[in-house]
Amino acid sequence: MAEDRQHPVLQYIINNPEAFAQNLAKTLENAGKALAAYLEPREKGEVKQEGADELTGIIKTLAQVGEYWISDPERAVAAQSRLINGYITLWNSSLKRMMGETAEPAASPPSRDKRFADPDWNNNQYFDFIKQLYLITSKWAEDLVLDAKDLDEHTRHKAEFYVNQISNALSPSNFLMTNPELLRLTVESNGENLVKGMQHLVEDIRAGRGDLKIRQTDMSKFALGENLGLTPGKVIAQNDVCQVIQYDPATPEVLKRPLMIVPPWINKFYILDLTPEKSFIKWCVDQGHTVFVISWVNPDARQAEKSFEHYMKEGILHTLDVIKRATKQEEVNAIGYCVGGTLLAVTLAYMAATGDKRIASATFFTTQVDFTFAGDLKVFVDEEQISLLERKMAEQGYLDGSKMASAFNMLRSNDLIWSYVVNNYLKGKDPFPFDLLYWNSDSTRMPAANHSFYLRNCYLENNLAKGKMEIGGKKLDLSKVKIPIYNLATREDHIAPPQSVFLGSTCFGGPVDYVLSGSGHIAGVVNPPAKNKYQYWTGDRPKGKLEDWLDKAKENPGSWWPHWDAWIREQNGDLVKARKPGANRVKILEDAPGSYVKTRV
Structure with missing residues (x-):
């Protein structure tokens, strides 16, 4: 039969x-x-x-x-x-x-x-x-x-x-x-x-409280502080915009320059601290970096008026003050990821205009500063659509996280929407437990003032690249940023296309190392060396066309992480005794990953 x-x-x-x-x-x-x-x-x-x-x-x-x-x-x-x-x-x-x-x-x-x-x-x-x-x-x-x-x-x-x-x-x-x-x-x-x-x-x-919230993974299998975000550390400062986390050292000596990481606020920082095997933060600690991470608040109506300037001053500049108190060091290495990188670039231009030299080197992960080739997200950006969005945000003071999550999912709708519709509702199967998709489903809100400024000045008018953006009374000019820059793009990125990141490299006035990683916006960044996956390309200073740069670039197997670490040490490899959170009379508020990141939509 x-x-x-x-x-x-x-x-x-x-x-x-x-x-x-x-x-x-x-x-x-x-x-x-x-x-x-x-x-x-x-x-x-x-x-x-x-x-x-x-x-x-x-x-x-x-x-x-x-x-x-x-x-x-x-x-x-x-x-x-x-x-x-x-x-x-x-x-x-x-x-x-x-x-x-x-x-x-x-x-x-x-x-x-x-x-x-x-x-x-x-x-x-x-x-x-x-x-x-x-x-x-x-x-x-x-x-x-x-x-x-x-x-x-x-x-x-x-x-x-x-x-x-x-x-x-x-x-x-x-x-x-x-x-x-x-x-x-x-x-x-x-x-x-x-x-x-x-x-x-x-x-x-x-x-979804009346709206369909498609499950992409089994949410019950993960919890922050239990099997995600496990790198030991302490929250040592907080305000209305962010918490600052300092991680415990894992080596007797550490690099003299501390490392400050500025994650995107569109998502939560623990993409860089998933399981210990995938954690970029843990890997940096293990290599001898004193790591500080900004954990952004999941905003509500109270943060409605928090703008890009607030995020710069109460986020990055505030964290630099905290790092100086905690380590007694003036100079830091900084990393910015996605929109966190855009904010870091804005801050660097502001610091160049004010003579602030505390950031000695900058690394950008899949970051756009010139939005000419910003990809499919530009579909959602024109005067009519932004005005409509601003009216909706004005009603509650923020953009609901589900709206932005839907926009990102639509960039790869076959993979991130329809495959789950078929699997969950027609096959009747439970989605596979996957830490990356748990993070992807853990969406955050965005303050109305911040998001409006970002859409108008970056996507719509491209003011940062044109030298027309003003923050804190200063007109920003990226060509005045002379510090060394490590600019990482990913080859299959739908959010910050590699061509866009390549073009942005030409905006800075100092030396820029453009590195292209295999895979996409997340997997191309979160690629620990032990996995031995993908590859990355290195080459001459970025200029001209990306295709011409790629023709001459060298393909390297595996993760770009060790290449970046070597680049950091080329800037300054001096070592000092390891620093623990709470030193220099800095008050410890709570254990990492902190409470801000646990606030869900």
Whole structure:
């Protein structure tokens, strides 16, 4: 009987109709609960109806593409003909295959597309036809955007992004009746996967307080201070913006210059202190660095007016004061990650303008200072969208963390949205426990004033690179920053594209070492040497085009961490006796990782 079930048709036929009917009833019951979980907070006024303005913007953008093609009958016919010709090619190849002949597919997905990995996407003619129909249609829609000649580049970029999101959402891999793997699983389990999937959906809507909060990992398997963020240290200062953590030394001697790390406030700092095996902070301590980390507050309405200037003065400059008290050292090495790096660059320009020389070297992880090539996040940035966002932030004083998390997930929607929709709600499986995805789901809010300044001055107007940004009464000029800089980009970065980081290297007035790591925005940074994964490229001073620099660059196996450590020691390798938190009468407030990082949205 088991052999009979392997027949291409029989494996998609229900073998226990009674059990399937019972599970279908349970699925529909859970679907009703999911709908109730969605509607209840809206009926109580706890959740405001949103999305109409964003939807209007999407429709207006796509309408401009449609207007280009419809305005000229000849163009419209040509566009329709391309689509119809694709369908005819697919029909002819399908007929040949039905007659037992060999036929080339009319369309094929990229080799790295995981959505169509199941063998039946190719072996079963029904699913192969659906797959090719989808690929032809989605490629045609993408070409409509690319070939619309009257669009400005920003509108084209938005339209391309929106079409891609729609295409990803409508993939046949996301639906039960058009996904062979889902159909087989449903038949084999008599629909139990759908019952569990709807249970997950109810739980995730309730967890999102009426909005769907897709679980990417098993959140119950992780806890800060228990199996994440374990590097020993103490909180030695705090204010309305941040806590300052000093880590316990692990060597009898340490580098004379302390190390200050400025993480992004869009996420939490423990991306650099996950498990001990992955912890960049622990690795630095083990190499003999005296490590200080800024742990940003998870803001609420009380921080509504905290701006970039506040984050600079009450964050970085405040931490420099704390480090001097704790170590009696004037000079420090500084690291900035992502938007934390942008703030560090702003601070360096401010310090250059005021004659403050406490930061002796700077390292940037996937940091943009010139936003000309800022990637798909620029889709969300124009005057209309920023004004809308500012009005919403004004109501509560901050941007809810889920909004920014959704934007980041959309940059890789197939991997970070739809794969989990299929896994959680259609397969009915629990997501795999993964520390990186736990961190990714631990979103933070952003103060209204800070976020507005960042979007307008960086993404919209690019004022920092142009030398037009003003903070604290000083006009900022990055060319006045003469200290040595180690500028790390990652090759597959969707948030700070390597081309953007490369261009930003040319803004500084001192020596810049541009280093390109394999992988993306997180894995390319959090890449401990013991894993021996990926690679990194080193080369001449960045100038000209990234492609030309890469042609001459040297590829090095493994992690860039030891290369960076050697670079730090080239700047100043002097050693002193190890310093412990609490020295020099500095008050210890609590153990690392501190309380600020534990505040959840």
